[in-house]
Amino acid sequence: MTEMGGATPARRRRQEPLIPDGPVRASADVCQAAGCLSMQSDAVFESLCERVTACGLTDVAVRRVGCLGLCAAGPLVAVPERERLFDHVTAGDDASLDAVVTALSGGEGGRPIASDPFFSHQVKVVLEHCGRIDPERVEDYVAAGGYEALTKVVTTMTPAEVLAEVTHSGLRGRGGAGYPTGLKWTTVAKADSADGKYVVCNGDEGDPGAFMDRSVLESSPQQVLEGMAIAGYAVGASHGYVYVRAEYPLAVKRLTTAIRQAERAGLLGQRVADSSFSFEVQLRIGAGAFVCGEETALIASIEGGRGTPRPRPPYPAASGLWGKPTLINNVETFSSVAAIINRGAAWYQAIGTGRSRGTKVFALAGSVVNTGLIEVPLGLSLREIVFDIGGGLPGGGRFKAVQTGGPSGGCMPEELLDMPVSYESLAEAGSIMGSGGMIVMDQGTCMVDVAKFFMDFCREESCGKCVPCRVGTTQMHGLLDRITRGLASREDLAELEDLAGMVRETSLCGLGQGAPNPVFSTLRYFRDEYLAHIDDRVCPAGVCKIEPAEAVAPVAEASR
Amino acid sequence: MTVAPVEAPPSPPREDKRWRQVDVKIRRLGARPDGLIEVLHTVQEVFGFLDDDALGYVSEALGVPPSRVLGVATFYSHFVRKPQGLHTCVVCMGTACYINGASAIFERLHGTLGIDAGGTTPDGRVSLLRARCLGACSMAPAVVVDDEVHGRMSPDGIEQMLEAL
Numbered sequence: 125m126t127e128m129g130g131a132t133p134a135r136r137r138r139q140e141p142l143i144p145d146g147p148v149r150a151s152a153d154v155c156q157a158a159g160c161l162s163m164q165s166d167a168v169f170e171s172l173c174e175r176v177t178a179c180g181l182t183d184v185a186v187r188r189v190g191c192l193g194l195c196a197a198g199p200l201v202a203v204p205e206r207e208r209l210f211d212h213v214t215a216g217d218d219a220s221l222d223a224v225v226t227a228l229s230g231g232e233g234g235r236p237i238a239s240d241p242f243f244s245h246q247v248k249v250v251l252e253h254c255g256r257i258d259p260e261r262v263e264d265y266v267a268a269g270g271y272e273a274l275t276k277v278v279t280t281m282t283p284a285e286v287l288a289e290v291t292h293s294g295l296r297g298r299g300g301a302g303y304p305t306g307l308k309w310t311t312v313a314k315a316d317s318a319d320g321k322y323v324v325c326n327g328d329e330g331d332p333g334a335f336m337d338r339s340v341l342e343s344s345p346q347q348v349l350e351g352m353a354i355a356g357y358a359v360g361a362s363h364g365y366v367y368v369r370a371e372y373p374l375a376v377k378r379l380t381t382a383i384r385q386a387e388r389a390g391l392l393g394q395r396v397a398d399s400s401f402s403f404e405v406q407l408r409i410g411a412g413a414f415v416c417g418e419e420t421a422l423i424a425s426i427e428g429g430r431g432t433p434r435p436r437p438p439y440p441a442a443s444g445l446w447g448k449p450t451l452i453n454n455v456e457t458f459s460s461v462a463a464i465i466n467r468g469a470a471w472y473q474a475i476g477t478g479r480s481r482g483t484k485v486f487a488l489a490g491s492v493v494n495t496g497l498i499e500v501p502l503g504l505s506l507r508e509i510v511f512d513i514g515g516g517l518p519g520g521g522r523f524k525a526v527q528t529g530g531p532s533g534g535c536m537p538e539e540l541l542d543m544p545v546s547y548e549s550l551a552e553a554g555s556i557m558g559s560g561g562m563i564v565m566d567q568g569t570c571m572v573d574v575a576k577f578f579m580d581f582c583r584e585e586s587c588g589k590c591v592p593c594r595v596g597t598t599q600m601h602g603l604l605d606r607i608t609r610g611l612a613s614r615e616d617l618a619e620l621e622d623l624a625g626m627v628r629e630t631s632l633c634g635l636g637q638g639a640p641n642p643v644f645s646t647l648r649y650f651r652d653e654y655l656a657h658i659d660d661r662v663c664p665a666g667v668c669k670i671e672p673a674e675a676v677a678p679v680a681e682a683s684r
Numbered sequence: 685m686t687v688a689p690v691e692a693p694p695s696p697p698r699e700d701k702r703w704r705q706v707d708v709k710i711r712r713l714g715a716r717p718d719g720l721i722e723v724l725h726t727v728q729e730v731f732g733f734l735d736d737d738a739l740g741y742v743s744e745a746l747g748v749p750p751s752r753v754l755g756v757a758t759f760y761s762h763f764v765r766k767p768q769g770l771h772t773c774v775v776c777m778g779t780a781c782y783i784n785g786a787s788a789i790f791e792r793l794h795g796t797l798g799i800d801a802g803g804t805t806p807d808g809r810v811s812l813l814r815a816r817c818l819g820a821c822s823m824a825p826a827v828v829v830d831d832e833v834h835g836r837m838s839p840d841g842i843e844q845m846l847e848a849l
Contacts, residue, residue: 373831
């Protein structure tokens with residue numbers, strides 16, 4: 125195995141965080157999530173430790189923390205006591221390091237967090253601990269109030285009370301489909317099983333353009349484990365699995381550490397918090413198959429097989445892992461649970477809009493200034509998310525569309541910017557909430573090409589079990605390819621629409637059923653772009669390579 | 685019909701101390717069939733790829749039919765069946781990377797290295813791969829060179845980086 129940045133053959137001792145014995149005047153929290161780490165924030169941490177020691181500042185701390193959110197401006201350092209954020213801090217840049225040290229000793233500098241629109245519009249429930257604790261120290265999580273909810277649940281509440289609390293909170297599955305969490309938990313709790321039930325955490329975040337679960341797992345892994353244990357207590361399960369994709373090595377490492385530390389602290393494993401409840405968690409690592417995000421495919425993968433879905437019913441709540449009743453929720457759903465127990469269902473219920481209660485984490489990326497991780501109350505408008513929090517498009521680019529829901533979602537045009545974001549409104553607009561990827565596209569993006577991109581994804585990731593998905597996605601991709609090359613006719617477009625409807629209606633699982641969505645939504649809002657490719661043989665965005673005119677006739681001939 | 689009594693665990697296909705790491709993993713998982721993916725991960729970590737001998741050994745050690753082991757090894761895109769180059773270069777093709785120019789990066793590498801995705805240069809120096817999404821969307825377009833993520837990459841930037849390896 126290669127050591128990250130290992131220039132010296134001998135392994136260097138890992139720098140411990142600086143934590144004063146006495147009262148802490150201020151602390152420098154250095155982001156150590158994957159985004160900032162790729163910009164060498166580990167070296168920033170070491171340089172800051174050296175500097176603080178050299179300056180003789182004995183009452184300040186230098187700590188490693190999880191994701192601070194504003195990934196676009198990394199590496200990031202926060203000084204929470206002064207409510208300041210320092211961006212682009214680099215180990216080789218003395219001025220940037222000095223600025224942090226000055227703030228630690230009481231000076232000014234940095235971006236004020238409270239008045240920054242990127243932060244002020246956010247409400248943090250899932251991300252409450254992200255960027256505030258060291259993800260590799262369970263004592264940090266406990267000091268921040270972690271595991272209070274689990275302790276409260278196992279010592280003072282009955283499973284029925286927990287189920288009622290989660291149901292009343294209005295929490296819905298954050299993996300994308302939005303199934304009411306309380307209802308799912310209640311179904312599993314009611315299922316009879318003499319030889320056990322399972323709780324599974326779906327961390328197979330395969331949607332391209334989504335990194336919410338990665339950030340949560342890297343920044344606050346204990347919060348996910350606590351949510352799983354509470355679920356285990358509520359539904360009567362004593363075993364849990366976390367399934368994380370192999371593309372997230374840092375998340376795997378931190379989860380492994382978290383499970384070990386929680387077991388040692390008596391917060392997981394036998395007799396949780398000295399109660400009679402036991403809950404063990406095992407980690408399973410995916411191997412690069414998008415379809416494993418589908419719950420029945422994920423179960424097949426945990427069992428060690430090919431990750432192919434099976435028809436439902438029976439739902440996993442009745443017959444899941446090894447045929448036992450199984451509760452499957454997404455990382456973000458489990459991460460919301462502890463806060464609901466601590467602060468009450470009524471508090472959570474009060475956030476949000478309509479039937480979409482609470483907050484949602486979004487990964488903001490694409491043509492937007494503030495790329496990064498945000499959490500907002502449901503019901504905020506797309507405009508507020510893209511322009512107020514996201515800071516608009518870089519370099520004066522003009523907004524064209526925002527894509528949600530990954531390969532099963534859709535592209536929403538400028539007319540819909542004032543739409544409040546909720547499960548219902550997104551579905552009405554022809555997209556889905558999905559897991560929370562939000563990609564902003566400017567005028568330089570061709571929407572037909574985007575539809576082709578997603579179809580290529582689905583075509584390659586189709587597991588091949590059912591014909592509509594296996595063959596349909598390939599055929600749709602072929603038609604989209606013809607359109608982008610200026611070789612298609614109006615009949616091809618009609619065939620594409622027909623085929624898309626058929627694949628949606630007849631596919632076995634969500635991958636195939638959702639695959640036509642990008643086609644439908646781009647046709648609904650950007651049909652003129654399709655027609656420009658077909659009738660005028662022009663790509664309005666200048667992305668597609670239109671075949672020269674002389675190539676058209678023979679190809680059209682050959683396809684007959 | 686008589687079933688042969690359970691024999692001692694099968695022995696590794698080759699004399700190679702690295703098999704011990706695989707054996708430790710197999711033991712830790714209780715040599716159960718459901719540990720198949722985990723064990724294949726370990727084999728790939730240790731040897732770099734999964735050859736027929738390795739699959740045969742895993743099949744025997746876990747009591748999983750060879751057809752199923754091959755089925756799993758070929759289903760998941762993370763598993764590779766042939767040796768990789770000295771360096772690996774993974775171009776992320778996620779949505780954010782795609783609209784920020786990942787195709788141009790890939791095309792450049794495809795041109796200069798003369799290989800397709802999944803291929804290795806004839807001198808065995810570089811393997812070129814494509815990823816579905818690395819979750820590094822905030823730094824799009826992203827390229828991973830030898831397990832290190834590099835954000836905001838450009839065709840020129842990656843070419844220089846590979847030359848400097």
